[in-house]
Structures are given as structure tokens and as C-alpha cells.
Amino acid sequence: MRFPPEAWWQWGNEMLGRNYRSTSEQQWRRWRQSYGTASPLVMSETWDRCAAGVPKSRPEHMLWAIIFLKTYGTESDMCDKVRNPKRPDEKTFRQWVWNWIETISAESSIIIEWENRNKDDVGNECRTTLDSFDSPIDEPSPFWKGWFSKKHGGAGLRYEVCVSLRGGDIVWFSGPWACGANAEITTFRRGLKQCLDEGECVESDRGLRGEACIKTPSTANRNAAARSQANTSRARQESAIGRIKIWRCMKIQFRHGIEKHAHCARACAALAQLSIENGEPLFEIEYYTED
CATH class of the missing domain: 3.30.420 (Nucleotidyltransferase; domain 5)
Structure with a gap:
């Protein structure tokens, strides 16, 4: 299922307890601090390309992986960071993060031509x-x-x-x-x-x-x-x-x-x-x- 960039903007901000209705320059800077070069449009494209390779995954799982790549903190700290709507346990977080990273990694040979x-x-x-x-x-x-x-x-x-x-x-x-x-x-x-x-x-x-x-x-x-x-x-x-x-x-x-x-x-x-x-x-x- 395809999700538009607007949906990723909402989910990405809600996960971190931020106001997704704001599109101010400051809000975009804060987005970059957590999600790097993965704009909502990039997230939409990444999901379209990779979701089939991560069965039963939900959008928040991909967001976890991108936050992991960008912040690279301890699992405990990152689970605290993504606690909205609820904090994931570390085993679940680890499983989905690496499933997504390995899937995006495999897709890189097609993306980079x-x-x-x-x-x-x-x-x-x-x-x-x-x-x-x-x-x-x-x-x-x-x-x-x-x-x-x-x-x-x-x-x-x-x-x-x-x-x-x-x-x-x-x-x-x-x-x-x-x-x-x-x-x-x-x-x-x-x-x-x-x-x-x-x-x-x-x-x-x-x-x-x-x-x-x-x-x-x-x-x-x-x-x-x-x-x-x-x-x-x-x-x-x-x-x-x-x-x-x-x-x-x-x-x-x-x-x-x-x-x-x-x-x-x-x-x-x-x-x-x-x-x-x-x-x-x-x-x-x-x-x-x-x-």
C-alpha cells in the first residue's frame, strides 16, 4: 500500500511528539535532526520500493530504522525517543530496525546504478x-x-x-x-x-x-x-x-x-x-x- 508524503510527515512528527501541522523552517530542521536526508517524499519512495521485502511491517518500523541510522544511540535511548504512541520493547525495536536496514541495503544495488x-x-x-x-x-x-x-x-x-x-x-x-x-x-x-x-x-x-x-x-x-x-x-x-x-x-x-x-x-x-x-x-x- 502506498502512503503519500503528507502521511509520513504526520507520522514522523507524531512519533517524536511534535506538531505535524507546522511546516516552519524550524520544524524542518528538527525533522533533519531525526531523519537525515529522508524527507517525507523519500520515505514514501523507500516504502514503495522496500515494504514488500519486510512482510507484516508497519510504517513506524521503517521510521525506527531511519531514526536509528540518523541518531545511532543506545537501543534503550532510541526506544524512549519513539515512545509515541507507546514505547516499543528493545527486542521488537531491534528486530524491525535491522529487517528494514538490510532490506534498504539490498535495494541499494538497484537505486544506485x-x-x-x-x-x-x-x-x-x-x-x-x-x-x-x-x-x-x-x-x-x-x-x-x-x-x-x-x-x-x-x-x-x-x-x-x-x-x-x-x-x-x-x-x-x-x-x-x-x-x-x-x-x-x-x-x-x-x-x-x-x-x-x-x-x-x-x-x-x-x-x-x-x-x-x-x-x-x-x-x-x-x-x-x-x-x-x-x-x-x-x-x-x-x-x-x-x-x-x-x-x-x-x-x-x-x-x-x-x-x-x-x-x-x-x-x-x-x-x-x-x-x-x-x-x-x-x-x-x-x-x-x-x-
């Missing part, structure tokens, strides 16, 4: 920008230095993200990779490089060097205009990654294990892409291969 990089293609050498981010986790046992993330000073997992240059969509999401054991160029060679068409390149930053198909700020023979548009494209790439990292489960030390972290990361990436598709696109840029 590599072929979407070809939308409105005008023959550019580069069709995507590429970057990665590290997310902190509890130190796995036994100790292994391969988990170490320089960015966080402890164990971490790395994910690789591509954004289409012409369409502004998230079109690639890969990982998790152990941060210390996998240089960015290594993960690129193992995965994304194999998916590029003949002669296709990607825009990236200085952290990725050593392949002719990677264009960076230091790539030789780029004129000022080309460097400028490349810098703008990488700024938009950071904006896309920001929509994934806005979810607190991606920012603070994750305590639920590597497999569950991967499910959360893919779910966050899927919700970020759905926000791009449903009323909140990334800023537009112009990008043309230099002659």
Missing part, C-alpha cells in the same frame, strides 16, 4: 568523479594493523563513491575495505577500473595516482578552465559524500560489527541517492572534456 553515469552523455572522457571516505568502527579482535584509519586514528572501514558528472547521481558505492590494508588506488584497481569503458576516465583528487584513466588536479597539460571545472566537480563529489556521512552511524564509532556496518552504509547511500532523485539534487555543474 552504474549505467546512470551515461545520462545526457556528450562524449566526455570523464563521466564520473571518484572519492572515498573512512568510517570509524570498534577495534576487531584479534588486533590487526590493517584496520587502521589515519583519518580517525583507529580502526575504520573505507567506502568508494562515484557521482555522475552530467546527472549528479550517486552511481557507484563500493566497500567496505579495511582502511590500513587497502590504499585507495588498490581498491580502484580491484573494482571500479574493471567497469570503465575503453578510453573512459574518472575525475579524482591527488590521493589517487598511478593510472592513466584517473584525472587529478596535478594531471599534466590541463588548462586553467579544465582545472576549474574539475575542482567544481570534486566539490560536488564532497557534497554527495556529505549526504552519506550526515548519518551518525557513519560518523561515530560503530559497535555492531562489520557486516551490519556494510548494511548501514549501503542504506545511507541509497537514501542519499533517493534524496537526489526526489527534490533535493546536488548543485549543477558544467563539465566538458577539453579539446
Whole structure:
């Protein structure tokens, strides 16, 4: 059954004891604090895509999962937070949260489509920008230095993200990779490089060097205009990654294990892409291969 965005706005606010009749800027800010990039329209789309994969689920169960991703508190605290109309017990909360996160994670392979990089293609050498981010986790046992993330000073997992240059969509999401054991160029060679068409390149930053198909700020023979548009494209790439990292489960030390972290990361990436598709696109840029 389809539920319109207005219904999700009402349920999402009522669950947290807020006035759903208000649509003030402050009310929207409070919504973001609990539901991240999942606007009522995104929630409606997510339900349509995923509800069949979570039999007997009710709308509040999906709301619990999104609150979990955004706030990533203790189960007890989160059960207290969603107590309207009544507080769920922690076992019930846990069951539905993970059912929904795993279902959205599975759907991410359909939501995030590599072929979407070809939308409105005008023959550019580069069709995507590429970057990665590290997310902190509890130190796995036994100790292994391969988990170490320089960015966080402890164990971490790395994910690789591509954004289409012409369409502004998230079109690639890969990982998790152990941060210390996998240089960015290594993960690129193992995965994304194999998916590029003949002669296709990607825009990236200085952290990725050593392949002719990677264009960076230091790539030789780029004129000022080309460097400028490349810098703008990488700024938009950071904006896309920001929509994934806005979810607190991606920012603070994750305590639920590597497999569950991967499910959360893919779910966050899927919700970020759905926000791009449903009323909140990334800023537009112009990008043309230099002659």
C-alpha cells in the first residue's frame, strides 16, 4: 500500500511528539535532526520500493530504522525517543530496525546504478568523479594493523563513491575495505577500473595516482578552465559524500560489527541517492572534456 508524503510527515512528527501541522523552517530542521536526508517524499519512495521485502511491517518500523541510522544511540535511548504512541520493547525495536536496514541495503544495488553515469552523455572522457571516505568502527579482535584509519586514528572501514558528472547521481558505492590494508588506488584497481569503458576516465583528487584513466588536479597539460571545472566537480563529489556521512552511524564509532556496518552504509547511500532523485539534487555543474 502506498502512503503519500503528507502521511509520513504526520507520522514522523507524531512519533517524536511534535506538531505535524507546522511546516516552519524550524520544524524542518528538527525533522533533519531525526531523519537525515529522508524527507517525507523519500520515505514514501523507500516504502514503495522496500515494504514488500519486510512482510507484516508497519510504517513506524521503517521510521525506527531511519531514526536509528540518523541518531545511532543506545537501543534503550532510541526506544524512549519513539515512545509515541507507546514505547516499543528493545527486542521488537531491534528486530524491525535491522529487517528494514538490510532490506534498504539490498535495494541499494538497484537505486544506485552504474549505467546512470551515461545520462545526457556528450562524449566526455570523464563521466564520473571518484572519492572515498573512512568510517570509524570498534577495534576487531584479534588486533590487526590493517584496520587502521589515519583519518580517525583507529580502526575504520573505507567506502568508494562515484557521482555522475552530467546527472549528479550517486552511481557507484563500493566497500567496505579495511582502511590500513587497502590504499585507495588498490581498491580502484580491484573494482571500479574493471567497469570503465575503453578510453573512459574518472575525475579524482591527488590521493589517487598511478593510472592513466584517473584525472587529478596535478594531471599534466590541463588548462586553467579544465582545472576549474574539475575542482567544481570534486566539490560536488564532497557534497554527495556529505549526504552519506550526515548519518551518525557513519560518523561515530560503530559497535555492531562489520557486516551490519556494510548494511548501514549501503542504506545511507541509497537514501542519499533517493534524496537526489526526489527534490533535493546536488548543485549543477558544467563539465566538458577539453579539446
